[in-house]
Amino acid sequence: MLESRMRWKDNSSRHSAQEPMGLGVSPLVEQLLIQRGITSEEAAKRFLHPSLEDLHSPELISDIDVAAQRIHAAVEQGEKILVFGDYDADGVSSTVVLLEALRELGADCDYYIPNRFTEGYGPNEAAFRAAKDNGYQLIVTVDTGIAANHEAEVAKQIGIDLIITDHHEVQEAVPGALAVVHPKCSPNYPFHELAGVGVAFKLAHYLLGYFPKQLLDLVVIGTIADLVPLVDENRILAAEGLKAIASSTRPGIRALRDSCGLDGIVTEEDIGFKIGPRINAVGRLQDADLAVELLLAASYEEAAEMAEEIQSLNTERQNIVAKIAKEAEAMVREQSEEDSSHVIIVAKEGWNEGVLGIVASKLVRTFDRPAIVLAIHPEKGTAKGSARSIDAFDLFHHCMQVRDHFVSFGGHAQAAGMTLELEQLETLRKTLNQMAAESLSAEDFKQTLAIDLSVTVGDVSIDLIRDMAQLSPFGMQNPKPLVKLTSQMREVKLIGANKNHLKFVFAEDSVQLDGVCFGQGELYPFLTPADNLEVVGELSINEWNGRQKPQILIDDVAIRSWQLFDHRGSKQLQKVVQVKEEEETAVVRFRPNTDLSWLSDEIRVLDFETEGLANAAGNIKAVILADLPRRMTDITYVLQHIQPDLIYACYDVKENAYLQGFPDRDQFKLFYAIVLKQKTINYRQLEDYLKNSRGWSPERTKFISDVFFELEFVKLDKDQISINQNPSKRDLADSEVYQGLKEAIEVEKILYYSGYKELRAWLERVLERGEVIEEEAVNGL
Incomplete structure (x- = not known):
């Protein structure tokens, strides 16, 4: 099995x-x-043929009208508008989508994406105050801001209007912004799972007053790269966006396609594994402006140069990920079982924060555990990083229950970002491991x-x-x-x-x-x-x-069924025999002198002639048959009592009884007739005569003489063999020597000289036999 x-x-x-x-x-x-819950012909046709006509109206999103009115007013009055984005592919594409819409409206606008390393995720007070100093009167966030309660208050204090567009999970309270454009905060909006770029696109649609199809090549990037559910509106935007990105003339998109080696159809896998990672790589290693500028590029030459630089960053990112992942895996293996039995937490100074989410994902796949990977900043006394989870453990829900452990926290059920004081690290480790231990079973840790x-x-x-x-x-x-x-x-x-x-x-x-x-x-x-x-x-x-x-x-x-591994006659058993777990494997030796030097010392040996199997049978899953039994009943007893899932046939033939064959009754008669005629004859002379005249092997002659001697048909005195004049009337089958050869031939025929299918079929019958041979009936046990 x-x-x-x-x-x-x-x-x-x-x-x-x-x-x-x-x-x-x-x-x-x-x-x-x-x-997939699609049970009607109409619903199936909509699913199989996604149409832009089935998108929901943006006006159903709460506060979108308030946001649009304020933006239009800013455009009319010549106010400076700042688009505040995020540094991942969703955030970058969201930023470009809204910028394009604002520029089409004639807005005085620019963008700002915080530096992952110096500012961290999301809006921050310093950036807002700098925007005020630079004359901005309106900030519109994209793909971020739903947790920016403090920053919303700062915006009010300094006289900047704040519009939040986001799609992340809502935390304890919604920020007090002028408008919050968020599907999850919109009870009348039918679909709550838009990506950040999807929300930005809805606002762009509402602002422009028409459906901006020219932005779909951007929308598809964030929608697929951010791993939102590809159903309902996201399915439509992704399907139409893939068509748009394949034929896009936007210089940045063309340069990205060329950099990724994409020519013709672009698939969701191309976005997820080629385009998305390249855009993400920029924000993981430096500020994300290069990615935004690529998508905004006016000429192909300019875009191609930036795409080449981004490709270089992506290669660097891959190398950094490999190095950190190797270090993190080593740390996990060195941790005590108590420290990482349910939730993995690893932290180290010098790790690049930008790639820790990728490393966490690798740890989850390797160890089947939720994983938190943190970079330690000793000068700040903090650790900052990312987390990824398994299906059965809602990371957002459980971390929110211990929100006071974090300086900052945000994310989803399966992914999160966080900062915490170093002194909270061990407390968090113990708390999350305890929570996971109480809520998860052993099966929950297996990938599904x-x-x-x-x-x-x-x-x-x-x-x-x-x-x-x-x-x-x-x-x-x-x-x-x-x-x-x-x-x-x-x-x-x-x-x-x-x-x-x-x-x-x-x-x-x-x-x-x-x-x-x-x-x-x-x-x-x-x-x-x-x-x-x-x-x-x-x-x-x-x-x-x-x-x-x-x-x-x-x-x-x-x-699902038992297995037979056929290594009969192999001279390289040490190489070819591999067992999964040595503690569940036993070697059965039917003959005490069989060499087992090729076996691991940790595998237990059961000697058939001296040991019982009753105590061992219950926990043996694999049986190595190291030699041939003397009788078929011996191996039948062993297999029926152990009922192994795996059988390794590792024996060889020493005597070759099967090839020698069994003497027929005429040969027995000939032997007896010669001795009877001679009365007494030298055994060696008899052996030579039968060899030269009849082609008998010495073994054949010895076997027949041994049978007759055992049955007392002949007498052997030193080298002389003679007839017993008064023998008892007995059948040849009464001889143990006679029966022993018959058994040996049957053993070799069935267990050694049979083909794989024949041997497996015989073992199948043995393993499925209803009655188990009684222990008393088996010699030696």
Whole structure:
């Protein structure tokens, strides 16, 4: 058996079947729509064909009219307007969206994004006072500000009007700004999950008085990069935005596409893994102005130069992340179990704050624990950083319960940023670990794979994969479908320069399907030819040399049945035999002199002839058979009592009884007739005669003589063999020597000379046999 690394949540049969909706797609795709709560033909068509006409009216957002009136007044009166943004991709794109709208209105405007390292996240008093000194009379925040209660009061004191547009979680109180444009603060607005750029776009739409389609190439960046749910309005904005960014003539977008090597269609993965990280890299390593200027660039030449600089920053960011992640992982492994049993907290002086969220994500994936990664500032007596969580632990909720531990805190259920006094570090560690211990089970710490469909090899086709692609763009709350495939593998091999990936071939009748499992090459020794695998992954199309083939990109693998690892006759057992947990493995030795020097000393040895198995059977999952038993009943007893999940056949043949064969009755008669005729004959002469005239091996002659001697048909005096004149009437089968060879031949035939399938079938029958052989009936136990 092979346990899955992650917890599988099978949703494939959660919804009852319904009448086909007539959408012209595969029934499996209709099933996916139903699982996403789309059960009517009308709703399905809206989902499959996102339309700008289905966007909600911006006027439904609370305070948007107040904000627009104040902005229009500022434009008319020539007041200076400052767009106050954030340094991530959502914040940068939000800043550019609102700036473009304001400039179109003729506003006297500029932008300000705080420096992550010197100012931290969000509005701050010093920046507001500097804006006042520079003649700004109106500040409009984008993608930030909902926690800026103090700064809102400062704005009032210094005579600046403040408009907040944001989408982050509302904390204890809403800031006292002139207007707060926030979907979550708008009871009449139907959708509360817009990204920051989505909110800025709604304000731009309202301000301009028409739908600004020309801004969609910017909106898509923040919407996808900020990992908001890609449903409802976000799905429409993302779908239309992907079309817009692919054909955009904006110099900054063109330069970004070229830098990322994107030509033609742009996907959500291109935004999430190429464009978004490059924009984020700027604010992670320095102030984010370069990213804003790139998107505002007037010429391609100017934009290309900035895109090259951003690419360099992104490479630097990747190197910094790798270094810090390595240090952080080492720190976690060195911590006591008590310190990181439920929630990981690591902190170190000198770490770059800008990348700590990425490092926290890596720790979560590596250790399946919520992780907080902090940079220590000894001169300030503080630690500042980011946190990421697992699905079962709401980081925002739990941290808000201990809000007094933080100097500042904000974020979502799965991600947060924070600053705290150094003296609070250990208190926070203990408190969060205790909270997690009380609310989480052991299963909660395993990553969850939500399975959408169960498929067979025959189900998978290029047409199905293309149909499934109609559900894109994929993201939060509309994930790329995960399928579970159950199939016997025809082939598995290690691939990659470091042989750390697996390539499978699954087969069903005449249909084959390739599968690739990245980064799990360590599973290779635990896969056997007859395994019926369950794999979970994403279906995709592999294109090579103009040929397209469906494939499954595998996230996790499980084997539910027992396994046989066939190493019979191997001369390199030390290399080929790999066990998962030595404390759950035992080697069974049927013969006391069998060499076990190739085995780890930590694996326990059960000697069949001297030890009982009753106390050991309950906690043994894997059995290594180191040699052949003398009788089939011996191995049957062992396996039925232990019932192992894994069986390693690691024995060799020493005597080759099966190949020598069993003498027939005519051979016994010939031997007896020769001795009877001679009355007495020298054993060596008899052996030579039978060898030369009949081709008998010395072993054959000895075996027959031993049987006759045991049954007292002949006598052996030194080297002379003669007939016993008064033998008892006994059958050859009464001889233990006779029976011993029959047993040895049967043992070798079934356990050694059989093929893999035959041996597995025999072991299957043994393991499933209803009656267990009684201990008293087995010699030696």
